[in-house]
Amino acid sequence: MPSRKPMLAMILVGVAIAGGGAAAQDLAKKGEYLFHAAGCAGCHTDVATKGPLLAGGRALKTPFGTFYSPNITSDRTHGIGTWTDADFVKAMKGGIDKGGRHLFPAFPFPSYAGMADDDAKAIKAYIFTLPAVAKPNRTHDVSPPFGWRIAAWGWQLLFFGGPAFPPAPVGASDEVKRGHYLANALGHCGECHTPRNWFGALDPSKHLGGNPTGPGGRIPNITPDKTGIADASADDLITLLDSGMKPDGDVVGGEMYEVIQETTSKLTPEDRKALAAYLKAIPPVHMEPRKK
Numbered sequence: 001m002p003s004r005k006p007m008l009a010m011i012l013v014g015v016a017i018a019g020g021g022a023a024a025q026d027l028a029k030k031g032e033y034l035f036h037a038a039g040c041a042g043c044h045t046d047v048a049t050k051g052p053l054l055a056g057g058r059a060l061k062t063p064f065g066t067f068y069s070p071n072i073t074s075d076r077t078h079g080i081g082t083w084t085d086a087d088f089v090k091a092m093k094g095g096i097d098k099g100g101r102h103l104f105p106a107f108p109f110p111s112y113a114g115m116a117d118d119d120a121k122a123i124k125a126y127i128f129t130l131p132a133v134a135k136p137n138r139t140h141d142v143s144p145p146f147g148w149r150i151a152a153w154g155w156q157l158l159f160f161g162g163p164a165f166p167p168a169p170v171g172a173s174d175e176v177k178r179g180h181y182l183a184n185a186l187g188h189c190g191e192c193h194t195p196r197n198w199f200g201a202l203d204p205s206k207h208l209g210g211n212p213t214g215p216g217g218r219i220p221n222i223t224p225d226k227t228g229i230a231d232a233s234a235d236d237l238i239t240l241l242d243s244g245m246k247p248d249g250d251v252v253g254g255e256m257y258e259v260i261q262e263t264t265s266k267l268t269p270e271d272r273k274a275l276a277a278y279l280k281a282i283p284p285v286h287m288e289p290r291k292k
């Protein structure tokens with residue numbers, strides 16, 4: 001009969017493994033929610049050809065040329081299967097990949113830079129539970145000098161020094177602070193709704209004030225100004241972020257439809273409410289009406 005000590009040790013190890021498994025599952029579950037809140041799938045999946053989830057290849061048109069999103073599945077050759085948590089956090093928040101390459105801001109790391117490290121790690125844990133896909137990356141089609149890696153380095157040197165959005169309004173409630181985190185560090189709303197300078201850097205002084213030359217055309221001002229969403233109530237905004245329905249019965253289109261499907265409709269009702277409360281609480285930005 002085995003002595004008691006090894007038996008006890010075996011039981012303890014068994015409990016520890018089961019406990020570790022449950023913790024990993026919890027982390028991936030938390031990551032799944034954050035993954036949607038941060039909208040990774042849309043850009044990293046070639047939706048036009050119904051390509052495999054996160055295997056990259058989606059064309060992202062910018063004034064500088066077309067970027068193709070990379071494969072971020074856990075494939076060890078073509079994806080990020082060999083990346084550590086630290087590698088991942090550095091790319092998400094610092095714009096530098098595992099190989100030390102500076103990443104282009106077509107990847108919204110200037111927004112994700114505000115993400116908590118633990119949230120980034122949870123997203124990675126979730127991505128690693130999804131199927132690995134062996135699909136090679138496609139080179140960007142961006143003309144020199146903008147397409148050179150050194151351009152990404154120079155861009156970061158000039159324009160990147162941390163999160164590209166203003167802090168939450170002074171004296172903000174916990175709800176508004178949560179909305180601030182959801183809108184900026186996760187939902188990267190400003191990547192479309194904030195105007196950019198000549199070099200494609202976001203202008204934090206006009207945060208969420210609309211972008212006349214955004215992806216797919218003119219993107220509306222979503223600050224509480226007359227030229228923005230001053231007339232929409234928090235409930236109107238919640239409905240819009242849930243279903244895409246506008247107060248006038250119209251449905252939002254294009255890029256925003258995708259954001260609603262992939263991101264804001266998947267949030268909990270409390271988080272959608274926080275997002276709306278944040279939009280109502282930020283400083284209004286006046287945007288000149290479109291010139292004829």
Ligand code: HEC
Pocket residue numbers: 035038039040041043044060067068069070071072079080088091092097098102103104105106107108112123152
């Ligand atoms: C607006 C589109 C867009 C969104 C949203 C987006 N990405 Fe990306 N991502 C890109 C592009 C484009 C690149 C390539 C940048 C480059 O080549 O410099 C990239 C690069 C990356 C890289 C570096 C991969 C490598 O091999 O170097 C990682 C990791 C990554 N993204 C993860 C994510 C995660 C996780 C999310 C969600 C939290 C996300 N991305 C959301 C467009 C996007």
Ligand code: HEC
Pocket residue numbers: 182183187188189190191192193215216218219220221222228229237240246251252253254255256259263264275
């Ligand atoms: C990929 C680009 C993109 C991102 C990211 C994005 N939006 Fe939008 N958004 C748009 C476009 C384009 C429209 C205009 C849609 C239309 O008029 O049909 C829009 C419209 C809206 C409107 C309606 C404004 C109005 O006056 O009708 C709201 C509110 C809104 N977005 C909120 C958000 C929030 C909150 C986020 C972040 C969670 C976000 N958007 C992220 C592109 C984007």
